Amino acid sequence: MAERVHPQTTSHEDEELGAPRPAHPPPQKPVPPPAGTYVVQIPKDQVYRVPPPENADRLKRLSGRKSSRGRACCCCRFFCCSLLLLILLVAIAAAVFYFVFRPEAPKYSIDSVSISGLNLTSASSPILPEFDVTVRADNPNNKIGIYYEKGSSVKVYYRDVNLCNGALPQFFQPRNNVTVFKTALKGSAIELTSSVRNDLVADAKSQTVPFKVNLRVPVKIKVGSVKTWTIKVKVKCDLTVDQLTAKSKIVSKDCDYGVKLW
Secondary structure (H helix, E strand, O other): OOOOOOOOOOHHHHHHHOOOOOOOOOOOOOOOOOOOOOOOOOOHHHOOOOOOHHHHHHHHHHHHHHHHHHHHHHHHHHHHHHHHHHHHHHHHHHHHHHHHHOOOOOEEEEEEEEEEOOOOOOOOOOEOOEEEEEEEEEEOOOOEEEEEOOOOEEEEEEOOEEEEEEOOOOEEEOOOEEEEEEEEEEOOOEOOOHHHHHHHHHHHHHOOEEEEEEEEEEEEEEEOOEEOOOEEEEEEEEEEEOOOOOOOOEEEEEEEEEEEOO
16 A cells, blocks of 8 residues: 655745744854964054053153254244344345435544643642633534534543543534534542652653543434434544643644444
8 A cells, every 4th residue: 555645845835834943053162273373464554552651651751842842943943033034124224224324424533622720830739620622523424413412521531530521512513514612621629649740740841741531422313304312422532732731732632432322
């Protein structure tokens, strides 16, 4: 008797028929790789190095020091550039002033000296010298005037002994002008040492008495309608006279001057 073969249903048919699906076999436990040596290659741009803590602190300190040093260098460069720019602007302004106005230095000299009060007969009594000094001021500039301000001084020395003092008058000297003015200088009870008195007597006998005349004059320069700040002019004259009287004449003279802008 033949056996009856039953047809097998597919899984889809089983799902439709609600038949339970066979369970999957449980996952197997991963097998550890065998012991050995492995070489792993990583791109260089993905390699990160972590420094030790002490090196990290040192790197932080050095980074801060370099940053402050860089700021200082930037400030120094800025200051140097500003200073060079200022010097360049001043030089350009000075060049323009020179080529436009063609300034020339004024000239000063002493034309004559009248002396009195130098009584050298008594060795113990003080002297009362009086000098009338005639000063010549020459302003050769075509576009510059000079204001002679208050506060000037004129001093006469013999062997470093200040004999008398005085001041110059206040006035304005226009361009291309020569002004000659006389100033009176007086000394009060000047006591000379015996050596200085003897030298003065000997020089008077030889008709070669050397004196030094120092002038300090505050002036202001007028350029067009602009007046500058106060400038101090210093004049030093070495002169020699033939006698110590009102009729004394200048035997030789040599005058030099300087300017103090501030």
